[in-house]
Amino acid sequence: GFYVGGQESANGWREVLKDLYDRGAQEVLLGVFDGLPGLDAAFKEVYPKADVQHCVVHKVRSTFPKIRVQHRTEVIEDLKTVYNAADEELARAAFDTVKAKWSKLYAKEMRSWEEQLPTLLTFYKYPALIKEAIYTSNPIERMNKEIRKRLKPMNSLTNMDAAEKVIYLDVIDYNERFAERVIRGFG
Template sequence: SEVIYVAMGIDEDGHREILSFSIGGKESAYGWREVLQDLHRRGAHEVLLGVFDGLAGLEEAFKETYPKADVQRCVTHKMRNTLPKIRDTDKTEMVADLKTIYTAPDREVALANFDVVQKKWGKLYPKELKSWEEQLDVLLCFYDYPAAIWYAIYTSNPMERTNKEIRKRLRPMNSLTNMDAAEKIVYLEALGYNEKWSQRVLRGFGEAQTKADLSQKFAAKYPLAQEI
């Protein structure tokens, strides 16, 4: 019944790592604000992009701590939130049409594809398409980054998979004596995850670094950090 806040990061070289976790309470923007502020206090000062779901207030909490960072709303979560509101007879076709928006070769084509989807479905699902329209900036932010790493930054699915693994470890242990015991299990799971990924580089990041795209974006947002 307790929430586990988990923050995961990818560095410029493409190494993925669990940066922090905390257990307790119910998920809220306030809880995430504390997690983000703790990350900042511990030295995570320069962040290029935050990727997360549509929890109310989360984007504002993130920007309070990292005002220079970009925001990417998880496209997978957006699809999940939209589909329950679509008639069963329309779902397959609607999914295919919505995918043309975030699988386009560039932002310009993505916006053009959205216009097509809006004209096709707007009268049947005005609220759903209006919601997509209002969030396009954060749903399509990944197009501002090198194409080689789009797959890694347009969704928070890796975080979702990690959460599932943590739940698998905790679920059979219904006799945990206290919160400290649960924290130890999550801690060991995080250590194992980070050890596994410490020698792996995500596909596309080597190419992005070779072209200096990520380094240039980082320098543009945090020039003083480059000088130091």
């Protein structure tokens, strides 16, 4: 779908998701999100049986600036033990270790991770072969970055229709380039 809208909100996302549902995307089993407010709730409303996976990469990136410079490398390496664990049980044990180590200095960040842990570790319910495809929303972010990169030098677009045409053509090109690719683990 292609939608032009204002603020990202639960109502806005609900309309987008309902449109996708009405157009045939009715058996969605997993949504991978970067943590936008309202998106999870809207998704669960339209697809109540589906799982939610929060993007681990976004979570790490949002944690990074809140960590003192001298601790950043160590904290990030410790967090990797959580999402790179062999299974969910080991991931939760790794988080307990990280939490015990860093809670005194970074209580708020560790609490945030703990609250989101169930949706950060959803990918463990799925085959290990597809982990890399579902634990992050980076492929979508990459496409958005390419679109922004294309629009930036065109700062003199005459109107919204012109911008929409550029985006539409970029998305068509993107779809054609990736249509035959098989996502690792899904072949």
